[in-house]
Amino acid sequence: MDIQNIGFIGLGLMGGSLSIALRELGNSYHFIGLDHNAEHAQKALQLGLVDEIVEDLDAISHCDVIFLSVPVDGIISIAQQFGSLKETCTLIDLGSTKEKISNSIPSEIRANFVTAHPMTGTEKFGPSAAVSHLYKNRVVVLCDMEKSGKHQQKVAKTLFTAIGMNLVYMDAKEHDRHAAYISHMPHALSYALANSVMKQEAKESILALAGGGFKDMSRIAKSSPNMWEDIFRQNKPNLLEAINTFQYELKKCQNMIEKEEWEALNAWMKDANSLHDIL
């Protein structure tokens, strides 16, 4: 497994943090970056996240490994633009939804492709947000791996393991349904919670009382609207199902409070406690 040149398409939080983590492995990789946002590209170069910046796909397609960390629409569009790639090239996308990506990759490069979702992030974005520990001890979901070449499977597993990630395998359809519950719907809740308070006349006095619970629950409401608009769009049916499930549970809670069914409410809270036996 000979890796020399690594390409990064998209130099934000995810791509930038990956570059730092791979650099820390101490191999003498050469990092090539591409970002349609010229400011981000220059910032990434300045921060040492990449060794050179290129302007188009042709100038990055000779790399041994190419990471795609741009919104899902961008990944799908870029996948169409690669012609053929050398047999040993591994393209790894880090998109937050997987089914549309997995199904849209042109057959000429399907074996080159590994479609992955690292379950990590922060509410910050852009190359300046990149940090070395973003991937460590986190799960990466590898989807539809039987469609990737043997070499590509090996490269992806080796690199993600080397930066300290735990590998989980899943088909893309299942991934998208699960991600709606564990990530996408919770983001919708956090945005809705933030807006619930922001619409109050006394919002400053309310926020003066914020403790750790509220801060934790509203943290991901800082996340990038552009990124999350894209994810919500890509995973619409699963997300709506997860929101419905949540609304059903909250309605149940509301009814028990209204009818003063305290014993049932207590039992429902105990059910929720049991999450942490698994998590």
Added chain:
Amino acid sequence: MDIQNIGFIGLGLMGGSLSIALRELGNSYHFIGLDHNAEHAQKALQLGLVDEIVEDLDAISHCDVIFLSVPVDGIISIAQQFGSLKETCTLIDLGSTKEKISNSIPSEIRANFVTAHPMTGTEKFGPSAAVSHLYKNRVVVLCDMEKSGKHQQKVAKTLFTAIGMNLVYMDAKEHDRHAAYISHMPHALSYALANSVMKQEAKESILALAGGGFKDMSRIAKSSPNMWEDIFRQNKPNLLEAINTFQYELKKCQNMIEKEEWEALNAWMKDANSLHDIL
């Protein structure tokens, strides 16, 4: 301001952590504890949270300061049981809702009483959960302070300031409404989120994907059902109003996704981002 004996009625997370923080001030206070849970009382003694355990209110009522950190119903009931108290005795309750408490304190001891709500906690409970930093840099809301004696106001301000808290003043009614938004409703959301996932057949596979966002949002779903049943009961009308407000925002989000109004959704997310300009 001469303080020698400090009483703690309720030796759980809140009372225990307060004892540690006050002990760290280096004064030679004598700590007297009372807890109807004999196991907790013994544990608190063993951990050095208190210097002695007593069995009834009479044996604690001579203290210079008495903290009441039991559920709200308990605070109200205990307040009725004190006869008269010495003029220099300061009773400080730490209940999570304030209006019912403030209105129910017998007039003979109203000046002795300070009704406070430290905006802090963890999802853990009991004396073993006590930690030294629980109160540091957190807000404590002091309610209806004009009803407390001058001496009692001074004692409460001095002690809370000494352990690193930031004082906020509010009337009890306003406090309860604000706390519903910033603390009580978010707990209902966290419980409902945990239950949404726990009801899924594939819950283990879903939870395998949990990243920081989900962990943050489900953390307070670990909280004590007994404690939160009590809070929900005490603050029913405000909590139901806050849940309604949240449901309206989530419904709005759901509608925009259903109708694919991506621009409006993006703007709604940007509104939520602005929370963090204030927080």
